[in-house]
Amino acid sequence: MNQPVDIDKTLDAICEQLRARMDQLGAKAPLMIGIHSGGVWIAEKLHPKMAIQDPLGHLDISFYRDDFTRIGMNPQVKPSHLPFNVDDRHIILVDDVLYTGRTIRAALNEIFDYGRPASVTLAVLIDRGGRELPIEANVVGVTMELLAGENVKLQGPEPLSLLVDNK
């Protein structure tokens, strides 16, 4: 069974791993992009810890989803905001929960419509398995196993906490 998650400690561990990865890539000034909404909350904590100079970017991947014909248009989409040029930059992409991998697929497509990054490093707070696409995170905070019908959700922005519920 899963241990209760200490989010602050986990974020620090994520930062350590990210610094190592950026060293590996020779990335002196990486950019950070959070995926709405949970990924943005996490990125807002990571951004100062990683001392990133450029402002934080955020993505709402609604327009790149693969299920638009099924769920239709959601009027509450927040516009994506990438206040920098992504060309030739090393990007740290941040999300709260990695599950099927479809959100990340959509996020990558969206980022590449803005330009051509040098690299994209994926950091997630929770990896809950259940991949439907060949997508993996470079840095994982915590791996979780969930029972059938269970869902994990990050609540925030302050304080951040994890909620596991049963549909």
Add this chain to the structure above:
Amino acid sequence: MIRSNIQLDQNGRLRHFLTIEGLKRQVLVDILDTAESLSGVTDQTVKKVPLLRGKTIVNLFFEASTRTRTTFELAAKRLSADVLNLNIAASATKKGETLLDTLANLQAMHCDMFVVRHAESGSAHFIAKHVAPHISVVNAGDGRHAHPTQAMLDMFTIRRIKGDFYPLKVAIVGDILHSRVARSQIHALTTLGVTEVRVIGPKTLLPKDVESLGVHVYHDLEKGLEGVDVIIMLRLQNERMQGAMLPSEHEYFQLYGLTEKKLQAAKKEAIVMHPGPINRGVEIESGVADGPRSVILQQVTHGIAVRMAIMSMCMGSAQREAQREAQVDAELDKGTA
């Protein structure tokens, strides 16, 4: 099953976009919010989102139009859709083909959406009633009846610049009688809850019972502009002089042309709008059209995001509607419904 409004699907979501009339405030607000999200697409290097990839949108224009057709085309392309421009005026209908036959032919080519402009009022509704369940219809202007996408981009512009609709006094100036744009704007403004809508023009160019739409009538431009926050100028069409509704362009300009001087009557921060194309020196002075209070060019830019919003909202809904109906049919066939 009886639908109270042909424009909405089972879940009250937009499926066709034919007229502002009959749509609740929340639907209009959803369109504005969606347009706001889509306006960021122009910041991308690749100015596209894949929402309507693989879908075919047909611009069915029975009336000539460059500006409206072009913005619909651009909006569709930004949504990654394929676009067909059919200038029907110059083709089959001249040979006597009926509207329904034209439609049937296009449907046989597996198109997903029709954007229609037609000289007859009610034509967009007629088409919407006759298309297959998976197809959406957007009205790009029907006769004198409605031009709802123009009204929505005007509302988007007002909201972007003025914020809240509630405290605003809005004046529409010119040939309201012949204007489908004005009708749609009046419905939108009253539905969105502005404080007051005024129509200003000569008696010959105002509909007889226009007050029943919830507007105040003025025949004096300066009086009508007093305390107004938004001024919408309408184009004076040349045909009106020929029809003896007005003595001359010159006289129209004297009485109803928006000049710097007349503009003083309105609030200091009032904005000037015009659906275009503008007739300089007829309904509006160049100094005003090009001046700091004019938002005419912004309206054009906003037109793309607003049309993107409307098309993607309708398309999303039409798909699900068709899937739902296909499922019901399948169940009926199996006898399990």
